[in-house]
Amino acid sequence: MKLRRTTYLLLFLLSAFFIMMSCEKVLMEKNPPNDPMGNFESLWKTVDERYAYFDYKQIDWEGIYLEYSLMINDGMTDTELFDVLGAMLNELRDGHVNLFAPFDISRFTFNYMAPENFNWRLIKDHYIGWDYRVTGSIAHAIIERQGMRFAYLRYSSFSNSISRADLEYILESVEDTEGLILDIRSNGGGSVSNIYMLGEVFADIERHVYTTRIKTGPEHNDFGNIREVNMYPDSNLYYDKPVAVLINRGCYSATSIFSLAMKAFPHLTLVGDTTGGGFGAPAGYELPNGWAYRFSVSQTLSPEGENFENGVPPDVAVWMDPEDELNGTDNILETAIEILSR
């Protein structure tokens, strides 16, 4: 009797186990088809539902589907598929959009529209010399002109972290200057946290510097609430004299966001060329064949709600003149010195 009951119980448990396993098999979805059209569909649909700038850039994504789907066929090689998918993504005209395959990375070259407008060798040869200091990730020196002293700070990548101790040392060493030139030209961006670390050096009072909103649904205009981002003053870490921020087309992503944030401070002037833009935070995804890709899923707007995705314009627009450059003159830097000398 007892043995029979035990057998029934074990059978019951075994049945329960197999029923659960079967439920899992039914409930868990299968992997999507890993063929050229399956990968194309997956990419197109994900971008369609998540990319943040269709309306702003007036991109006809449906039309792009029709155009590029005709190029997909079952017999195409991985390289051919990569080229078609990469070209389709480049229709978004966004430096934050890439397709990563084991053999190549597709990219949109955002800064081809203007000259480089930056020559680091020229600055070293003709303005700051070769014995400038490097504190943390910031190179700095003093430029003297007509009895006036200007601090020159070069920050080449927002990927390089900045510490409070670095900034304390730099501010102490430029205390007796009449103005500060912050050169962030050709800084391709990096970590947003460095925006606050560096930017708050110039914060006189708490200021609303930009707003962000992120995609929250599949429609092109499905965005969540606007979030305000503020910068806060720190009386022990504050540069109160005039500041010129040098920008060019190579200022992208976090550097563009920094440039926009600096517009909130009245004693700062942006000098140079329009930045490269790239205000959307890029999120990463994956295709059924394992290739990764990324694109912008958020928007960053000015406090007034203006969208600068295609670049932040300078307060004073200047380009480097190739002839002057050959003669050792950086027109953008010269303009900054002129502004600070006033």
Place this chain on the structure above:
Amino acid sequence: MLGCCVVFILNAQDESIQNNHFSGLYPGHYLETGSGISFIKVRDEATSPLLYRNLALPNVKLGLDFYGEKTIIGFHNDFVFGNLRNHVSSAWYESPLTSFYITSHLEMLFNIKKAENELKLFTGPAWDNLIHFRVNDEYGNSGMNYDILLGLGIAGRMEYPIHIPFREFNIVGIPFSRKERQISINWQLNFPLLNLLFRPAYGTILYPLFDNPDNYTIVDADNINAGIVRPFYVRSEVELNYYLQNYNFLQLAYAWDFFSFNPGFNKVQTAYHGIMFSYVFRFNQSKI
């Protein structure tokens, strides 16, 4: 840990359970420590259409049980770490998904059927938590994703104690004996009904969380989902307990979890299978 086990097992020789009418676990307080292997499967459409899966090691189990005559208060936790892979991962294009999977279950169960040497049934309220962090550098800013589920629901437990008596027998004239043994087969099902899920919203961008708290908080309204049996989560655990002479016992358990959430986008599904071997200490040593 191993030393403790040896001491307790040796100690077992002194205190003999003399009970031919075994009716299951003896009232008392129990500490459960175990480890084993598990297999995790996850598909998170927030970042990939692919199913990631792999053996996950280590899998550690920690629990406390307060056994009374009519009630059981149980608190069990599993900690699992694993590197999951999809079916298109290759040696030259690695994309492992690092998974931290933690479950926690607190239940208070009441005996609804009890008979000597027979099936015992328990049921009562349970608080089930599931925390699953996943990191994949390949996705950049959205490289970290998580599901944090807090669920209030019910649990059901079935215990079937079995007493195997001492037996002597001959095989080709050689005398053998089988020791008296006491085991039990248990099955517990936890099913949360009122659920609260914290999960990144549509964009799945988490880096501002670390950069600027103004931008993102884990408890933001966009990231909270609540519902009745939504998300769906169920846990089933089958245990085989082997009782030692000192009221401690060894346990071999198989646990299965299934979690699913589909808000219309960013669907996520997770399945967990764990086989664990535990040593369970009875730590209030009053005699039965």
